[in-house]
Amino acid sequence: MRNAMPKLVLGRLSSSLLTLFLVSLVIFAITSLLPGDTAQQILGQFATPEQVAALREELGLNQSPLVRYWHWLTGFATGDLGMSASNGMPVAQLMNDRLPNSLLLAAITTAISVPIALTMGLVAAMRRGGNIDRALNVVTLSMVAVPEFLVATLAVLIFAVHLGWLPALSYVSTVESVGDFVRIYAMPVLTLCCVLIAQMARMTRAALIDQLDSAYIEMARLKGVPPVRRVLRHALPNAVGPIANAVALSLSYLLGGVIIVETIFNYPGIASLMVDAVSNRDLALVQACAMLFCGAYLILVMVADLCAILSNPRLRNR
Amino acid sequence: MSETHAMPHRRQGASQRRASARRMVDGSRLPISAPARRNKPRLKLLRWIGLTLFGFWVLVALFGPLLAPYPMGAFVADEIYGGMSAAHWLGTDYMGRDMLSRMLTGARYTVGLAVVAALLSTLVGAGFGMLTVLLPRWLEEGVRRIFDTLISIPSKMMALVMVSAFGTSIPLLILAAVLSYAPGAFRISHSLATNLATLEYVQVAKTRGEGRFYIAAVEIMPNMIQSVLTDMGMRFVFIVLLLSGMSFLGLGVQPPAADLGSLVRENIGGLSQGALAVIAPALAIGTLTIGANLLIDSLSKSRDTQKE
Amino acid sequence: MTHNKRGDDTLVSPEQSLQVYRAMQAGLSRRQALKMLGVAGIAAAGSGMLPGMSMGWAADADGQGTPKRGGRIRVAAHSSSSAESLDPAKGSTAIDYVRAYTFYSGLTQFNEQLEPQPALAETFESSDNGGHWVFTLRQGVTFHDGKALTPQDVIYSIMRHKDPAVGSKVLSMVDQIDSVTALDDRRVEFNLSAPNIELPAILAVMHLVIVPDGTTDFSKGIGTGPFTCEEFSPGVRSVAVRNENYWREGYPYLDAIETVGISDESARVNALLSGDVHMINNLSGRNADRVKQTEGSRVKATNSGNYTDLVMRVDQQPGSRPEFVEAMKYLFDREQIKRVALRGYGQIANDQPIAPSSPYYFDGLPQREYDPERAAALLKKAGVAGARVPVVVSPAANYSEEMGQLLQQSAAQAGLNINLNRVPGDGYWSNHWMKHPLGFGNVNPRPTANILLSQFFASSAPWNESGWKNEQFDQLLVASRSEADDAARRQMYADMQTLIHNESGIGIPVFLSDVEGYDARIGGMDRTVPLGSFMGYMFAEYIWWNA
Numbered sequence A: 001m002r003n004a005m006p007k008l009v010l011g012r013l014s015s016s017l018l019t020l021f022l023v024s025l026v027i028f029a030i031t032s033l034l035p036g037d038t039a040q041q042i043l044g045q046f047a048t049p050e051q052v053a054a055l056r057e058e059l060g061l062n063q064s065p066l067v068r069y070w071h072w073l074t075g076f077a078t079g080d081l082g083m084s085a086s087n088g089m090p091v092a093q094l095m096n097d098r099l100p101n102s103l104l105l106a107a108i109t110t111a112i113s114v115p116i117a118l119t120m121g122l123v124a125a126m127r128r129g130g131n132i133d134r135a136l137n138v139v140t141l142s143m144v145a146v147p148e149f150l151v152a153t154l155a156v157l158i159f160a161v162h163l164g165w166l167p168a169l170s171y172v173s174t175v176e177s178v179g180d181f182v183r184i185y186a187m188p189v190l191t192l193c194c195v196l197i198a199q200m201a202r203m204t205r206a207a208l209i210d211q212l213d214s215a216y217i218e219m220a221r222l223k224g225v226p227p228v229r230r231v232l233r234h235a236l237p238n239a240v241g242p243i244a245n246a247v248a249l250s251l252s253y254l255l256g257g258v259i260i261v262e263t264i265f266n267y268p269g270i271a272s273l274m275v276d277a278v279s280n281r282d283l284a285l286v287q288a289c290a291m292l293f294c295g296a297y298l299i300l301v302m303v304a305d306l307c308a309i310l311s312n313p314r315l316r317n318r
Numbered sequence B: 001m002s003e004t005h006a007m008p009h010r011r012q013g014a015s016q017r018r019a020s021a022r023r024m025v026d027g028s029r030l031p032i033s034a035p036a037r038r039n040k041p042r043l044k045l046l047r048w049i050g051l052t053l054f055g056f057w058v059l060v061a062l063f064g065p066l067l068a069p070y071p072m073g074a075f076v077a078d079e080i081y082g083g084m085s086a087a088h089w090l091g092t093d094y095m096g097r098d099m100l101s102r103m104l105t106g107a108r109y110t111v112g113l114a115v116v117a118a119l120l121s122t123l124v125g126a127g128f129g130m131l132t133v134l135l136p137r138w139l140e141e142g143v144r145r146i147f148d149t150l151i152s153i154p155s156k157m158m159a160l161v162m163v164s165a166f167g168t169s170i171p172l173l174i175l176a177a178v179l180s181y182a183p184g185a186f187r188i189s190h191s192l193a194t195n196l197a198t199l200e201y202v203q204v205a206k207t208r209g210e211g212r213f214y215i216a217a218v219e220i221m222p223n224m225i226q227s228v229l230t231d232m233g234m235r236f237v238f239i240v241l242l243l244s245g246m247s248f249l250g251l252g253v254q255p256p257a258a259d260l261g262s263l264v265r266e267n268i269g270g271l272s273q274g275a276l277a278v279i280a281p282a283l284a285i286g287t288l289t290i291g292a293n294l295l296i297d298s299l300s301k302s303r304d305t306q307k308e
Numbered sequence C: 001m002t003h004n005k006r007g008d009d010t011l012v013s014p015e016q017s018l019q020v021y022r023a024m025q026a027g028l029s030r031r032q033a034l035k036m037l038g039v040a041g042i043a044a045a046g047s048g049m050l051p052g053m054s055m056g057w058a059a060d061a062d063g064q065g066t067p068k069r070g071g072r073i074r075v076a077a078h079s080s081s082s083a084e085s086l087d088p089a090k091g092s093t094a095i096d097y098v099r100a101y102t103f104y105s106g107l108t109q110f111n112e113q114l115e116p117q118p119a120l121a122e123t124f125e126s127s128d129n130g131g132h133w134v135f136t137l138r139q140g141v142t143f144h145d146g147k148a149l150t151p152q153d154v155i156y157s158i159m160r161h162k163d164p165a166v167g168s169k170v171l172s173m174v175d176q177i178d179s180v181t182a183l184d185d186r187r188v189e190f191n192l193s194a195p196n197i198e199l200p201a202i203l204a205v206m207h208l209v210i211v212p213d214g215t216t217d218f219s220k221g222i223g224t225g226p227f228t229c230e231e232f233s234p235g236v237r238s239v240a241v242r243n244e245n246y247w248r249e250g251y252p253y254l255d256a257i258e259t260v261g262i263s264d265e266s267a268r269v270n271a272l273l274s275g276d277v278h279m280i281n282n283l284s285g286r287n288a289d290r291v292k293q294t295e296g297s298r299v300k301a302t303n304s305g306n307y308t309d310l311v312m313r314v315d316q317q318p319g320s321r322p323e324f325v326e327a328m329k330y331l332f333d334r335e336q337i338k339r340v341a342l343r344g345y346g347q348i349a350n351d352q353p354i355a356p357s358s359p360y361y362f363d364g365l366p367q368r369e370y371d372p373e374r375a376a377a378l379l380k381k382a383g384v385a386g387a388r389v390p391v392v393v394s395p396a397a398n399y400s401e402e403m404g405q406l407l408q409q410s411a412a413q414a415g416l417n418i419n420l421n422r423v424p425g426d427g428y429w430s431n432h433w434m435k436h437p438l439g440f441g442n443v444n445p446r447p448t449a450n451i452l453l454s455q456f457f458a459s460s461a462p463w464n465e466s467g468w469k470n471e472q473f474d475q476l477l478v479a480s481r482s483e484a485d486d487a488a489r490r491q492m493y494a495d496m497q498t499l500i501h502n503e504s505g506i507g508i509p510v511f512l513s514d515v516e517g518y519d520a521r522i523g524g525m526d527r528t529v530p531l532g533s534f535m536g537y538m539f540a541e542y543i544w545w546n547a
Helices: A004-033 A038-046 A049-059 A065-077 A091-126 A131-145 A148-162 A178-212 A215-222 A227-256 A259-264 A270-279 A283-311 A313-317 B011-025 B040-067 B099-132 B137-152 B155-166 B170-197 B200-208 B212-248 B260-266 B268-273 B276-305 C014-025 C030-037 C094-103 C151-162 C265-273 C285-292 C322-331 C334-341 C372-382 C400-412 C449-456 C471-482 C486-503
Strands: C072-077 C108-110 C116-118 C121-126 C132-137 C177-182 C187-192 C227-233 C237-242 C256-261 C297-312 C346-348 C388-393 C417-422 C438-443 C510-519
Touching: A004 A065, A004 A283, A004 B137, A004 B155, A038 A049, A065 A283, A091 A131, A091 A178, A091 A227, A091 A270, A091 A283, A131 A178, A131 B212, A131 B276, A148 A178, A148 A259, A148 B260, A148 B268, A148 C265, A178 A227, A178 A259, A178 B170, A178 B212, A215 A227, A227 A270, A227 A283, A227 B170, A227 B212, A259 A270, A270 A283, A270 B155, A283 B137, A283 B170, B040 B099, B040 B276, B099 B137, B099 B170, B099 B212, B099 B260, B099 B276, B137 B170, B155 B170, B155 B212, B170 B212, B200 B212, B212 B260, B212 B276, B260 B268, B260 B276, B268 B276, B268 C265, B268 C285, C072 C094, C072 C265, C094 C227, C094 C237, C094 C256, C116 C121, C132 C151, C151 C177, C151 C187, C227 C256, C265 C285, C265 C510, C285 C297, C285 C510, C297 C322, C297 C400, C322 C372, C322 C400, C334 C346, C334 C400, C334 C510, C388 C400, C400 C417, C400 C438, C449 C471, C471 C486
Parallel strands: C072 C256, C388 C417, C388 C438
Antiparallel strands: C108 C116, C121 C132, C132 C187, C177 C187, C227 C237, C237 C256, C297 C438, C297 C510, C346 C510
C-alpha cells in the first residue's frame, strides 16, 4: 500500500506529459487555423503584400506547419522557449518578467480565499438550513452574481477616486514598504476573492451535504456523535476529493483567467501576456503560456487527486 | 438545530434489495428511515423566492419584447445615462436609448442562452464524469486527457477560432460556452463519482451485472446530485457573465441587441455617476442568477422531502 | 493654430518665437523655406503666425505660466501590448509613437502648422525642385551612448526601411528614395526616383527618426532624443529620464516621464482622476465631460483629421451601383453622429478625407445633409429599395459600432434594412478591412494631404479602401507633387476632393477629435500639433510640471 503512492504520482506525471503534448498540438493547430498570421499582425493595418511575404520568410512562417511544430517541440524539450515573433525578445525573458507577479497575486489570493471559503462551506454545511446557512448562501450568491469588471471598477471608484486611500493602478515596481504592498494588492485580491470564495464555499457545502445525506452519517447521528464531529471526522474525509477538485479548478483560474483584473488594475501579469500573444498570433509565446497554464492546472488537479486518494484509502487500489 | 438528514429517495427501491448484500460486506449501512424535516416552511420560502425571481425573468424573456415601450435600437433621448423618468423608467443608456426597452429585449438572450448552455455543460460534463468511472481504465484516462486538454485552451482563442471557422450564430455561442464549462463540470463530477464508485453498493451492482447506465443513473447519480446541481448553478452564473465577453469578441448577439452582461459592460462609463443604465442590468443579472441558484438548491432539497 | 481663451494677443508664444529664431539662425531663411517647403499659406511658413491655417483647437487648454524645470509625470496611452517595441520602424500605436519622439529625433520636426522644421538637420535644400535633397547635419549632436551623429547613421536609419524583412510601417513612403549618400562628414544627399517637394515633411514622421548605424537591438532606445531610456518593458512601462546632452538648448523641462498603457477606458480615466497618472489619451466624449467637470483635471481636444469611414466596395454588389453609394452618403445623420456618438468631440465631415485643418482643404463643396427621401429615391433607382444589407463593424475601427447603429436607425427611415455584423477587433485589419462589400475603416492623420491621397485614393494604392479607380484623379495626384505654383496646386487638390466626394465609395460622416485628459499642473499644453494625441506624440520635450 505504501509504495503505491510514488507509483501513482509517477503515473500521473507521465499522463500529464501526454496532456501537455496534446495541448501543444491543439494550440498549434488552432493558431494555424486562425485567420491572419504573425507577419500580418506585426505589420498591421497598412501592410503591403510584399512586406508580409518578406516578413513571413524572415520569421520562417513559410515552412510547413509540421516542420515549424517540430522546431518548436524540439526547442521546448531542450528548454528553449524560442523568440517572440512580435517583439523579438526571448519568450523566456518575457515570461520571467511577469510570472513572479502572477504567482504572487495568485499566492496572496489563495492564502486569503481558500481558508475563508472552506470555513464558510463547513459552517454552512454544519448549520444546514439554519439562518447562518441561508445568510452565507445569499452572501456567496451575491458575490458571484456581480460581474468581475463591475466589482473592480466600483472598487477603484470608491477607494481610489473618491476616498483616495488606494492607488488606482497596481504597480509592483513601486513597492517600498509593507504598507505599499497592502495598498497595491488590496483591490485586485478583493476582486478575485469575490469570484473564487463563492464558488469554493458553495462547492464545499454541497460536497459535504452529499455526504451528510448518506447512511453512515445517519448511523453516526443515531449513535449520538455530536454534529461538529460528524462533519469533521466522518463526512469531511469523504468529501475531500470533490472539494479539493473544486478548489483546484478555482485556483487554476488564478494564472490564466485574471485578464480582467490585470487590465483594470494594469497589473503586469501573465494572463494579459497570453491574450496579447493570441492577438499577435505569436506562436512561441502562446505555446509557452499555454504550457504554463496547462502545467499549473495539471499540478493542481494532481494534488487534488492525491488529497482524494489519501483521504479515501479505497481509491488507492484503483 | 436543523441537522436533518435523509436518504435520497431514489435509492430507496434499490436499497431494499441491496441492504442484505451490504450488511454482508461491512455492515455500515442499515435500511433506516429518515427523520421528518423540521425546517420545511423555511425551505419553501426560499424555493418560492427562487421560483419567483427566476420565473419573472423567464416571463420577461418570453414576453419582454412585446412590452418594450420603444424599439431597443432607437435613440430616443438627448441625455445619456439619464435617470428615472416618466418617459424612461430605467433611464437612458450611453447613447440615449431607453434602458427599459433594451433590457426587456436583451433579457431573452441571457436567460435563454445561459439556461441552455448551463444545462448542456452539466449534462455533458457530469454525464461523462459519471460514466467514465465505470469504463475500462484506458478509456477513462483517454476521456480525462481530452477534457484536461479542452480546459487548457484559452477561451478567447476558442471563441476566435470558432468565429473565424464557422461565422457567428447563437448555437455557436452556446457551443463555445459548453466547451468552456463542460470540462470543469466533468472534473468535479468525476471526482465525486470516483469516490462513490468505490463504495460497496456500486461494487455489488457491478457484480450483479448491472449495465453501466443503470449504475450511473441509479446508484451513483442520486448520491452526488447536490454537488452536481450546485455546480450547475455556479456554471449558470459564469455563463451569464461569459456571454458579454463572447459578444464582445463578435460571437453571437449582434448590435443593437445586447445581453444583460453586455448592457453592464457598454454602460460601465456611467458607474461614476451611479447611472441606472449600469445598475439596472447588474441588478437584473443578480436577481436572475440568485433566483436560479435558489431554485436549484430547493430542487435538490425537495427531492429529500418528497418521500415524507 | 491655437484658439485660446485669452484672445488673439498671444498668437506667438515666447517658446514659438524662440523656435523660429533658432530656425532662422540655423540658416533657413524665410524665403528659402517658402521655396522649399511649398506649403500653402506661404507667407507664414516657418513662423507659425497666421491664424486659421490650422484648425487644431484646444478646449480648456492654456499655457499656465512660464516653463519650469524638473518634475516627474506618468502618462497613460490607450493601448498596451507585449508587441510594443522601441524600433521606430515597427511603431504602430500611440505609445510607440510617443516613445519614438521621446528617445529619438528626426532630421526634421513638425511645427504646429505641420511644416517641417530643422531638427537633426540644420538646413535642407533641393536644387532641382524636389529630385535631389541635401541635408546638413547639426554639429555636436551625440547619441545617448556618447557616439557622435554622422551621415552613416542617417543612411542606415533611412535605408533599413527598404528591407522588407525589417517590417517597416513606412516602406511605401520610403520607396521613392532611391539612395542616400554622404557628401562629406556633415552633409547627406537624398536621391528620389521622382521629384517630391514634400520630402522634408516625410522625414519628420515618427518612423524615420535617426538611430545609430548598425543598430539591430532597439531595446535600449539609444537615440538623440530629449530623454534617455532608463527602463523599457513591453506592455508594462517605460521610464524616460532627461537627456542632459540634448541638442536643443533648454529642453526638455521634465526630469522624467513614465509611460504606461491602459487599454480599458474607464480604468484610464479613473487613474487620471485618482492622480495615479497625469495625462491620458483617447477619451470618448462621455468621459471627456466627466474629466472636465472634475477639479484639477482638464481636457484638450485636437482635430487632426482622424476619421472613421464607411467603406463601400465599388467593385462588389451593392456598392457597384453608384446610386446606392450616393444614397448611403445621404443616410448619414452627421449632426446626430457628432452629437450622440462623439458627444460633440468632432467635426462634421463632407465625404472628403482632407480635414479643414489642412491647407489643401476645399471648402467649396456643398455639405451633404441627412435626406432619407432623396436616399429612398436613389435606392429605388439602384433597385435595392427595401433590401437587407450587412455592414461590418468592429471595436478596431473607432466609433464604428456607434456609427453603425446610428446608420441602421437612419437608414430604416429610407426603407433600407442594415444588419450589423460585429467582428473582433483582433485581426480586423488583416481579415475584414476592405474585404466586405460594406464595412468600416479608420484612417489616422497623415502628415501631408498628398500622402493621404496617395495611400488611400490612388487607383494603385494598397489601401484603396473602396476599390475606386479614377484616371483623372491619378493624373491630378501625380501632377500635384511637382506643381510649383501654389494656386494651381490648390485647384488640383480641390478637383481631387470633388471627385472623391462625388464618386468614391467612401463615406466620411465626421472627423474624430483626439481627446486627452491631463492634470491641471501640467504646463505647456497650449501647443497643438494636429497629427494625433499628445501634441502629435511630440509632447515630451514641450511640457512642464507646475508643482
